[in-house]
Amino acid sequence: MTTTLLTLLANDELVPKWANWNMFPESNSTFGPAVDGAFNFIMWVCIFFFVLVCGLMVYFMVVYRRRTPNDKMMSSPTHNTPLEIFWTVVPSFLLVIMFARGFAGFVDMRTPPADCYDIKVIAKKWSWTFQYPDGTSTNELHVPVDTNVRLTMRSDDVLHSLYIPTMRVKMDVVPGRYTYLWFKALKPGQQHLFCTEYCGREHSMMITKCVVHPTQPDPNGNEDALLNMDFPQWLVYASDITRNKNFMTDGKFDPVKAGAELYKTKGCSACHSLTDQRIANGGPPWLPLSHALKTGEEIQLQDGSVKADDNYVRESILAPNAKRRTGYGNMPSYQGQMKDPEIDAIIAFIKSLDK
Ligand code: HEC
Ligand SMILES: [Cu+2]
Structure with a gap:
């Protein structure tokens, strides 16, 4: 009974089409009707009472103005119980409707269905990382x-805070705990995704895209081949950096370009500098490493030394504690988080530093 009532109240039909002023970008999610309906309903209630109250105020000012200096104050009613009840009950009723609509929408947004496709989101200053069930991250x-x-x-x-206006969803992303969000996109296309919680100097740059892929590539669909791919096809493409068009130079895969991007997106930049200056509490700077890789120099370890080559870099990424350098702490292992072509790209990038 309550659920039926709530669904009824959350229905967009309460607000006619002409009353929707499109203050939001066009909805592309199943939440659209409930969110826009509640917003429009509240807005129109406000507009109605604003006009009514201000209109009466002006009307009374004009009609009951003091016409001559001899006008005396007239006695006026001090209390009217039916009127009091009327203007208490009517707004209460409207508030209950507003609450019910908001609450129905809230409950729906807080309850992900059982059959969801799961994506992990990691927010950090100042970028987003999205991890898909197969380990691909973008x-x-x-x-x-x-x-x-x-x-x-x-x-x-x-x-x-993650905000996708067209999906009508927004949720805080909090350090030290998980938060959840769910939605269902209605149409393929590309939309904005924002951070909406001030998070430091480059907060305003923490913008990316939310791309909705079609179920089947549409021959007359989007000209952008990437947007026109169906989702499984895109996933294959995204998991293989050698086919990523962002990393192409003159139509060919450019490992140095890919490595430069991975250096940032995989978080190496937090601990490894590209100069010969060490980052505080970080790992060895990469310019000397680059030099060592080219000359085949020996790198001093806590016990003995090792020849700087591709295998040493690879091992340092996958099993960082196998060979310990003096004066450095631990590096987290990237085992399972970096595929072979990505490691190749990082190696190419490190080598490109020493020119
Ligand atoms: C949390 C800080 C941190 C992050 C993030 C990090 N590293 Fe390291 N890295 C270190 C530390 C500390 C060492 C030294 C470890 C040792 O001696 O056992 C190291 C060592 C290395 C070495 C050996 C370098 C040398 O000169 O001997 C390589 C190569 C390396 N890291 C690559 C990477 C790559 C690639 C990434 C990103 C995918 C990365 N690291 C991310 C801290 C980090
Ligand atoms: Cu942010």
Whole structure:
């Protein structure tokens, strides 16, 4: 009974089409009707009472103005119980409707369906990382159309907030705990994704895209081949950096370009500098390493030394504690988080530093 009532009240039909002023970008999610309906309903109630109250005020000012200096104050009613009841009950009723609509929408947004496609979200100053079930990770959010998608979000540093206006969803991303969000996109296309919690100097740059992929590539669809791919096809493409067009130079895969990007997106930049200056509490700087890789120099370890070559770099990424350098702490292992072509690209990038 209560659920039926709530569903009824959350229905967009309460507000006619002409009353929707499109203050939001066009909705592309199943939440659209409930959110826009509640917003428009509240807005029109406000407009109605604003006009009524201000109109009466002006009307009374004119009609009951003092016409001559001889006008005396007239006695006026001090209390009217039926009137008091009337203007208490009517607004209460409206408030209950507003609450019920908001609450129905809230409950729906807080309850992800059981059959969700799961994507992990990691927010950090100042970028987004999205991890898909197969281990692929990207800096733009990609989702299949017509599918329930759940985001499990965490922050690496400070408070952030994920906002996709066209999906009508927004949720804080809090350090030290997981927060969740779900939605279902209705149409393929590309939309904005923002951070909406001030998180430092480059907060305003913490913008990326949410790309909704069609179920089937549409021959007359989007000209951008990437946007026109169906989701499984895109996933294959994204998991293989050698086919990523962002890393192409003159139509060919450029490992140095890819490595430069991975250096940032995989977080190496937090601990390894590209100069010969060491980052505080970080790892060895990469310019000397680059030099050593070219000359085949020996690198001093806590016990003995090792020849700087591709295998040493590879091992340092996958099993960083196998060979310990003097004066440095631990590095987290990237085992399972970096594929072979990505490691190749990082090696190419490190080598390109020493020119
Ligand atoms: C949390 C800080 C941290 C991050 C993030 C980090 N490293 Fe390291 N890295 C270190 C430390 C500390 C060492 C030294 C470890 C040792 O001696 O056992 C190291 C050592 C290395 C070495 C050996 C360098 C040398 O000169 O001997 C390589 C290569 C390396 N890291 C690559 C990477 C790559 C690639 C990434 C990103 C995918 C990365 N690291 C991310 C801290 C980090
Ligand atoms: Cu942020």
